[in-house]
Amino acid sequence: xTLKLGVPSKGRLMDKTFEWFDRHGIQLSRTGSDREYSGAxxxxxxxxxxxxxAGEIPRELAAGRIHFGVTxxxxxxxxxxxWEQQVEEIAPLGFGQAxxxxxxxxxxxxxxxxxxxxxxxxxxxxxxxxxxxxxxKYHRLVREFLMDAGVADYxxxxxxxxxxxxxxxxxAEAIADITSTGETxxxxxxxxxxxxxxxxxxxxxxxxxxAPCTGDDQEVMADFLRRxxx
Ligand SMILES: Nc1ncnc2c1ncn2[C@@H]1O[C@H](COP(=O)(O)OP(=O)(O)OP(=O)(O)O)[C@@H](O)[C@H]1O
Ligand SMILES: O=P(O)(O)OC[C@H]1O[C@H](OP(=O)(O)OP(=O)(O)O)[C@H](O)[C@@H]1O
Numbered sequence: 001x002t003l004k005l006g007v008p009s010k011g012r013l014m015d016k017t018f019e020w021f022d023r024h025g026i027q028l029s030r031t032g033s034d035r036e037y038s039g040a041x042x043x044x045x046x047x048x049x050x051x052x053x054a055g056e057i058p059r060e061l062a063a064g065r066i067h068f069g070v071t072x073x074x075x076x077x078x079x080x081x082x083w084e085q086q087v088e089e090i091a092p093l094g095f096g097q098a099x100x101x102x103x104x105x106x107x108x109x110x111x112x113x114x115x116x117x118x119x120x121x122x123x124x125x126x127x128x129x130x131x132x133x134x135x136x137k138y139h140r141l142v143r144e145f146l147m148d149a150g151v152a153d154y155x156x157x158x159x160x161x162x163x164x165x166x167x168x169x170x171x172a173e174a175i176a177d178i179t180s181t182g183e184t185x186x187x188x189x190x191x192x193x194x195x196x197x198x199x200x201x202x203x204x205x206x207x208x209x210x211a212p213c214t215g216d217d218q219e220v221m222a223d224f225l226r227r228x229x230x
């Protein structure tokens with residue numbers, strides 16, 4: 001058997017992950033045509049590469065179908081209940097930094113904090129007869145954050161992409177999404193609540209607590225961990 005390493009199959013996370021492993025003496029590459037999801041590992045024996053959607057890596061780790069995986073803290077914390085019991089954080093990788101934040105329309109001059117949002121949400125419900133809508137794909141994290149903040153009069157609407165556009169499209173009044181440069185928020189006339197930081201995220205190497213690892217695999221695992229631990 002080989003140990004399986006799951007890595008995002010495209011975009012900024014894939015390229016930077018390949019560079020990070022290269023700096024640790026492990027060369028990862030895509031093989032075949034541009035569209036073929038197959039990869040190769042050089043520099044260490046007994047490890048194979050699995051190219052996956054960043055959003056699916058938490059589930060694959062939790063199911064024990066991959067031994068190691070690279071994906072953002074945001075995705076692991078949101079998709080895995082009690083994530084610490086299912087995966088172990090091996091190393092933050094120093095890229096893919098993004099903040100999960102709550103934002104409202106810039107023209108809401110009276111709403112700058114979570115307390116303001118709470119008041120606005122109650123007023124919104126009284127006026128419109130339905131709850132203020134917050135668009136997000138981070139359902140678990142946003143629910144927990146708002147519960148801790150005492151904000152209750154809202155509903156989440158699912159948005160798997162282009163989340164900042166939901167306010168203009170009138171499918172939501174507020175959003176919770178990741179931001180790094182802030183440009184998408186600015187372009188869509190949104191502002192972050194001053195206490196609206198839900199989570200700071202970055203790309204991280206995780207180990208599955210449930211993936212089978214016996215016999216020779218244990219040596220490979222020890223070797224792999226030695227390599228990535230510096
Ligand atoms: N603008 C950004 N800057 C930095 N990191 C980002 C940015 N957008 C997303 N990320 C991070 O990249 C990771 C993957 O993001 P996302 O869920 O958007 O995947 P994706 O690129 O759409 O890929 P897939 O659809 O295959 O899952 C997340 O951990 C996220 O925090
Ligand atoms: O602060 P910024 O630098 O502007 O980056 C933030 C944007 O980046 C991500 O979107 P992505 O490009 O992954 O597209 P998506 O909306 O389809 O998820 C995120 O969802 C924001 O929309």
